[in-house]
Amino acid sequence: MNINNDQLWVKVIKKVRAWARLNSIWAVHFNSGSCNGCDIEILATLTPRYDVERFGIKLEGSPRHADILIVTGPVTRQARERLLRTYEQMPEPKFVVSVGSCSISGGVFQGCYNVGGSVDEVIPVDVFIPGCPPRPEAIIDGIIQLLTHLKDGNPRPARKEQIIERVVA
Amino acid sequence: MNSEQNLQQAEQLLAAWNKETTHPEANRLDATIAADDLRLAVSALHNTHWGYLSAITGMDLGPDAGQMEALYHFCNGPAITTLRIRLPRTSDVSLPTIEDIIPPATFFERELHEMLGFRIEGGKSNERLFIPDDWPEDVYPLREDFKIEQAKPVEGRHADELPDEGVVGGNKFVIPIGPQHPALKEPGHFEFTVDGEIVTAASMRLGYAHRGIEKAAESRNWIQNLYLFERICGICSHTHAYAYSQGVEKLAQVEVPARAQAIRELVAGLERIHSHLLWLGVTAHEAGFDTLFMYSWRDRETVMNLLEQITGNRVNYSANVLGGVKADVGPEQAKAIKEGLNYLETRIRHYLEVVTTDTMFLNRTRGIGTISYEEAEEFGLLGPTARASGLLRDVRVEAPYGAYTRFPISGVTETNGDLEARCVVRLKELLVSCFALRTIVDNLPEGPLTTKMPRKVPAGETISRVEAPRGELFYYIKSNGTEHPARVHIRTPSLCNWVSVLEKAVGRQLADVPMLIAGMDPCFSCNDRLVTTVGTSGDRKTWSWKQLREYGIEYYKR
Numbered sequence: 118m119n120i121n122n123d124q125l126w127v128k129v130i131k132k133v134r135a136w137a138r139l140n141s142i143w144a145v146h147f148n149s150g151s152c153n154g155c156d157i158e159i160l161a162t163l164t165p166r167y168d169v170e171r172f173g174i175k176l177e178g179s180p181r182h183a184d185i186l187i188v189t190g191p192v193t194r195q196a197r198e199r200l201l202r203t204y205e206q207m208p209e210p211k212f213v214v215s216v217g218s219c220s221i222s223g224g225v226f227q228g229c230y231n232v233g234g235s236v237d238e239v240i241p242v243d244v245f246i247p248g249c250p251p252r253p254e255a256i257i258d259g260i261i262q263l264l265t266h267l268k269d270g271n272p273r274p275a276r277k278e279q280i281i282e283r284v285v286a
Numbered sequence: 287m288n289s290e291q292n293l294q295q296a297e298q299l300l301a302a303w304n305k306e307t308t309h310p311e312a313n314r315l316d317a318t319i320a321a322d323d324l325r326l327a328v329s330a331l332h333n334t335h336w337g338y339l340s341a342i343t344g345m346d347l348g349p350d351a352g353q354m355e356a357l358y359h360f361c362n363g364p365a366i367t368t369l370r371i372r373l374p375r376t377s378d379v380s381l382p383t384i385e386d387i388i389p390p391a392t393f394f395e396r397e398l399h400e401m402l403g404f405r406i407e408g409g410k411s412n413e414r415l416f417i418p419d420d421w422p423e424d425v426y427p428l429r430e431d432f433k434i435e436q437a438k439p440v441e442g443r444h445a446d447e448l449p450d451e452g453v454v455g456g457n458k459f460v461i462p463i464g465p466q467h468p469a470l471k472e473p474g475h476f477e478f479t480v481d482g483e484i485v486t487a488a489s490m491r492l493g494y495a496h497r498g499i500e501k502a503a504e505s506r507n508w509i510q511n512l513y514l515f516e517r518i519c520g521i522c523s524h525t526h527a528y529a530y531s532q533g534v535e536k537l538a539q540v541e542v543p544a545r546a547q548a549i550r551e552l553v554a555g556l557e558r559i560h561s562h563l564l565w566l567g568v569t570a571h572e573a574g575f576d577t578l579f580m581y582s583w584r585d586r587e588t589v590m591n592l593l594e595q596i597t598g599n600r601v602n603y604s605a606n607v608l609g610g611v612k613a614d615v616g617p618e619q620a621k622a623i624k625e626g627l628n629y630l631e632t633r634i635r636h637y638l639e640v641v642t643t644d645t646m647f648l649n650r651t652r653g654i655g656t657i658s659y660e661e662a663e664e665f666g667l668l669g670p671t672a673r674a675s676g677l678l679r680d681v682r683v684e685a686p687y688g689a690y691t692r693f694p695i696s697g698v699t700e701t702n703g704d705l706e707a708r709c710v711v712r713l714k715e716l717l718v719s720c721f722a723l724r725t726i727v728d729n730l731p732e733g734p735l736t737t738k739m740p741r742k743v744p745a746g747e748t749i750s751r752v753e754a755p756r757g758e759l760f761y762y763i764k765s766n767g768t769e770h771p772a773r774v775h776i777r778t779p780s781l782c783n784w785v786s787v788l789e790k791a792v793g794r795q796l797a798d799v800p801m802l803i804a805g806m807d808p809c810f811s812c813n814d815r816l817v818t819t820v821g822t823s824g825d826r827k828t829w830s831w832k833q834l835r836e837y838g839i840e841y842y843k844r
Binding site for chain 2: 145146147148149150151152153154155156157158160161164165166180190191193194195196199203219224225226228229230231232249250252
């Protein structure tokens with residue numbers, strides 16, 4: 118069937134889909150070797166004081182149900198392939214938020230023998246949230262920036278073009 | 287018996303094999319013995335219940351010295367006996383195993399093997415502990431002459447070998463859990479073999495968070511390392527920095543001012559409250575009790591506020607500097623701390639009531655994962671996990687350090703040893719902490735916050751032990767008189783407590799497993815270093831997904 122993007126019903130469906138997606142973002146969390154600092158702050162965003170559920174954001178266990186992948190840590194050699202697998206298991210459209218200094222540059226662990234360097238060397242990242250660890254407010258702000266960017270039907274944020282090697286499942 | 291007599295007793299016990307005895311510092315005995323006598327010497331200490339094996343430190347003294355060392359540290363209250371074994375640095379450095387005498391030693395021995403290339407004779411397993419699966423053979427990262435170029439991935443192997451799809455044997459099935467966890471926020475991979483609902487074998491693979499910090503420490507200077515060690519674990523970052531700076535100060539013979547010591551204890555106490563409340567929330571979440579999770583995390587924000595007010599950061603607070611602390615507690619903070627503690631105390635009493643009376647929660651905790659006193663001793667458990675079984679392992683009580691001599695803490699123990707007891711121990715500990723913190727705030731000694739530290743730390747070696755929220759944290763620090771440490775060995779409490787999960791999961795329902803894992807308050811970032819298998823899964827056989835499906839169809843035709 119040929120779908121013409123100018124048709125009214127296509128436009129309406131797209132709008133409804135965007136509305137639904139932006140109001141119920143499900144996030145999956147992956148720790149790729151971080152020190153826990155970022156992870157407990159991510160959990161803190163779910164709890165009553167910060168309460169991200171008011172934006173419809175929910176932490177989800179399975180990557181197959183998730184829209185956003187939140188990654189912390191400098192990507193250790195062993196966690197790398199699992200990170201790729203988790204990313205590949207997520208349905209499109211998917212977005213990646215990298216939280217913490219070491220997920221951006223390796224941080225204090227730069228040069229360690231078992232550490233890759235940064236998350237964006239492995240998978241494409243949409244939002245970087247710096248800090249060691251970033252405050253819960255910063256994490257919420259990062260995700261909300263992503264949502265506002267997508268709200269008006271914008272394309273995904275500009276990012277480095279990357280070739281992602283496929284993992285043999 | 288005081289610690290002098292303890293050390294004399296140890297010296298007498300070891301007299302037959304001891305080649306050279308030194309007392310490197312107060313409360314320490316260093317006995318050099320031959321590798322062949324190791325098992326006899328270890329049995330002598332073990333059979334008389336002289337303390338417990340706290341850690342095994344391996345060291346490579348470099349190609350010039352041509353020697354390797356293995357140090358077996360036994361702790362008995364404040365007294366520490368170190369068995370030192372010196373071996374020539376050849377391609378085949380071997381040590382006899384002691385895991386049949388002291389079962390928890392197996393983790394330490396496998397670490398020796400993997401990091402430094404000691405061959406453990408008679409050891410049950412030489413499997414990878416925390417180094418990736420594609421790491422080349424015969425390359426050991428903690429050897430002095432290790433270069434990062436040597437660690438090229440081996441062709442045809444994956445860093446993280448995946449489990450076989452649907453592994454079954456007989457009526458058994460393997461359930462893989464992790465490393466990306468729905469509830470637990472840290473990476474660890476578990477495989478539970480189940481027969482119906484009952485777990486028949488358990489194994490795990492860690493190392494997803496292994497970063498190689500001990501090696502990195504050797505190339506950074508003393509001050510840089512403080513911030514590196516703080517980031518070993520974000521939950522107990524102060525304790526790591528505390529143990530490290532305490533050790534370095536001992537080496538440099540610097541006396542930390544009383545006020546700084548009191549503030550260190552204060553921050554450590556607040557950190558304990560934050561860590562235990564966090565743990566309570568996670569455990570409640572595993573039990574499906576999300577209301578308690580939300581409440582305890584809401585109250586935890588009170589402590590986070592206090593930590594932020596004192597040090598300026600919520601996590602990784604960097605309260606320590608070498609030679610003191612950098613954050614002062616003024617009248618304003620003192621008032622806030624007291625108000626916060628008053629609020630927390632009422633809440634903790636409430637939680638204590640909840641975990642001991644709520645029927646639903648008790649169904650998940652009472653009588654589950656019970657560890658007896660003898661088992662706790664045999665497994666070498668530490669911290670609240672041991673104290674729940676009546677075994678008082680608490681460095682703050684056994685060997686008071688820093689300000690704990692001035693503001694002592696009373697040890698809390700429970701006798702039941704099940705998950706309920708572990709909840710109760712931790713919550714009661716918080717009440718003790720609240721009381722102690724109030725005393726500190728009221729009686730904060732006057733004086734400076736820091737003393738001057740030399741840039742270069744004099745040559746020597748020391749052991750620094752600190753009670754982390756999860757148990758005894760052990761630091762071995764060696765200096766050769768330069769700006770960098772020669773070797774820092776860290777043994778974290780989670781490493782010793784894993785056995786409690788794997789041993790206790792076998793024979794239980796699969797549904798209890800998340801609670802058991804949460805019950806010991808694991809910290810992967812801290813320990814990340816082992817894989818172990820408990821139970822019998824001998825008749826495992828690999829089935830493809832297709833075969834499994836056909837088997838399922840056939841099964842239901844009947």
